[in-house]
Amino acid sequence: AEAEPLLSVNNIEVIYDHVILVLKGVSLSVPEGGVVALLGANGAGKTTTLKAISNLLRAERGEVTKGSIHLRGEEVQGLTPNDLVKRGVIQVMEGRHCFEHLTIEENLLTGAYTRSANRGQIAQDLEMVYTYFPRLKERRSSQAGYTSGGEQQMCAIGRALMSRPQMILLDEPSMGLAPQLVEEIFEIVKSLNRDEGVSFLLAEQNTNVALRYATYGYILENGRVVLDGEAQALRENEDVKEFYLGIS
Numbered sequence: 001a002e003a004e005p006l007l008s009v010n011n012i013e014v015i016y017d018h019v020i021l022v023l024k025g026v027s028l029s030v031p032e033g034g035v036v037a038l039l040g041a042n043g044a045g046k047t048t049t050l051k052a053i054s055n056l057l058r059a060e061r062g063e064v065t066k067g068s069i070h071l072r073g074e075e076v077q078g079l080t081p082n083d084l085v086k087r088g089v090i091q092v093m094e095g096r097h098c099f100e101h102l103t104i105e106e107n108l109l110t111g112a113y114t115r116s117a118n119r120g121q122i123a124q125d126l127e128m129v130y131t132y133f134p135r136l137k138e139r140r141s142s143q144a145g146y147t148s149g150g151e152q153q154m155c156a157i158g159r160a161l162m163s164r165p166q167m168i169l170l171d172e173p174s175m176g177l178a179p180q181l182v183e184e185i186f187e188i189v190k191s192l193n194r195d196e197g198v199s200f201l202l203a204e205q206n207t208n209v210a211l212r213y214a215t216y217g218y219i220l221e222n223g224r225v226v227l228d229g230e231a232q233a234l235r236e237n238e239d240v241k242e243f244y245l246g247i248s
């Protein structure tokens, strides 16, 4: 028998404002230790899928009206976003969302909020974050609002790491970043996966980079998964090449 996936989403439907049907039956799974890409054009439903998993839809007047979401076999609908963080699942929102008036280090420390860890432990975790993000260490005393887009994206991921997650739902990490920085961020994702065992479900419009780093991918179109497979197979798929990679 196959090992139970870390996360499994089964045929979920999401409706906003009671009438707008946005996800029309999405299923996916993330194995323990996986890096899974959720791909698709602007508006396909990637963010909605991540928010359904982390239970952040309510704030947007959205609701899962069908299907189920299991974390290690346990249904998670009905848990608060905080409960999910305590169970090891945290979302890094699109657009970075650092506290602009706090320093980088203060931002990172806010990420430890759900934990009862002692100061020694938190200090150790901060050092762990700084080993993966040396740039953040250099900028630790800078006000986040004055750092670059790349540094703010790093800060958002670093802050999530401070909750010691098993899985990060990463929304559009490449957005607005120069290609070299995108590569840098994805290299860090790769190391976090390899060395800390963090699993990732990442939403990306940048199909090319996502499929180079992910092990598996799902392509969403208009609220439905239209194609999924091993990253390698997707990279070689003719439709993916034509419509998502711009090569044919």
Ligand code: ATP
Binding pocket: 016, 017, 020, 022, 040, 041, 042, 043, 044, 045, 046, 047, 048, 049, 060, 061, 062, 094, 203, 205
């Ligand atoms: P993006 O890259 O823009 O984030 P996406 O694939 O993540 O795209 P979603 O943000 O999930 O797509 O949006 C999917 C659809 O749901 C879009 O048509 C969008 O207009 C709609 N939508 C998103 N949020 C809401 C909301 N709060 N109320 C109503 N409709 C919404």
